[in-house]
Amino acid sequence: MENRNLDTERLHLRALQSTDSAFVGELIAHEEVRRFLGGPVPIAQREAVMAGCLASADGEIVWLVEAKNSRQRLGLISISYHRDGQDRELSYQFHPGAWGFGYATEAARRVLDYALKELQLDRLIAETQSANAASRRLLERVGMREAARLHRFGAEQLIYVS
Numbered sequence: 001m002e003n004r005n006l007d008t009e010r011l012h013l014r015a016l017q018s019t020d021s022a023f024v025g026e027l028i029a030h031e032e033v034r035r036f037l038g039g040p041v042p043i044a045q046r047e048a049v050m051a052g053c054l055a056s057a058d059g060e061i062v063w064l065v066e067a068k069n070s071r072q073r074l075g076l077i078s079i080s081y082h083r084d085g086q087d088r089e090l091s092y093q094f095h096p097g098a099w100g101f102g103y104a105t106e107a108a109r110r111v112l113d114y115a116l117k118e119l120q121l122d123r124l125i126a127e128t129q130s131a132n133a134a135s136r137r138l139l140e141r142v143g144m145r146e147a148a149r150l151h152r153f154g155a156e157q158l159i160y161v162s
């Protein structure tokens with residue numbers, strides 16, 4: 001498989017592996033992580049969600065983000081097709097123990113750069129609940145800007161574009 005590992009000053013982004021299942025399981029079951037993502041994934045669906053992350057479809061990439069020095073798993077970041085059927089979307093979820101250190105911003109910057117320069121996409125978009133202030137701050141820090149507001153999944157959503 002093509003090597004899409006990416007590095008930043010503090011982080012190593014690598015392909016998600018089956019040995020990461022316990023970590024992914026913890027993330028998708030976590031109340032705080034899933035607060036703006038429709039809540040914890042129900043137990044009956046967790047295996048399928050994990051399998052979906054591992055078998056990313058064509059044009060979709062899921063990275064496991066780990067600390068470069070300790071190899072501690074910090075979160076997931078991905079590029080996938082947005083439900084608009086045209087754009088590619090940036091998504092991320094980090095473990096609460098890794099919040100507040102700038103790791104997600106650092107990973108998002110690297111993935112954005114990779115998408116625009118190496119994948120040569122015209123742009124990336126991101127969709128986030130307007131109530132998800134941490135996610136909005138992150139998107140604004142990496143230079144994305146709000147382009148649209150809409151109502152989906154029972155909440156106001158913002159579409160950011162790079």
Ligand SMILES: CC(C)(COP(=O)(O)OP(=O)(O)OC[C@H]1O[C@@H](n2cnc3c(N)ncnc32)[C@H](O)[C@@H]1OP(=O)(O)O)[C@@H](O)C(=O)NCCC(=O)NCCS
Nearest residue numbers: 033092093094099100101102103104105127128134135137
């Ligand atoms: C969205 C999410 C990744 C943001 O996490 P985060 O910890 O706020 O983001 P970062 O890792 O980039 O850290 C940024 C914070 O660390 C602070 N920080 C500390 N050291 C820093 C450093 N060296 N560099 C940059 N920022 C640093 C920043 O000031 C910032 O805090 P602020 O937003 O309160 O001003 C996290 O809330 C999450 O995983 N949420 C659950 C999943 C989710 O909702 N995903 C979005 C789906 S659309």
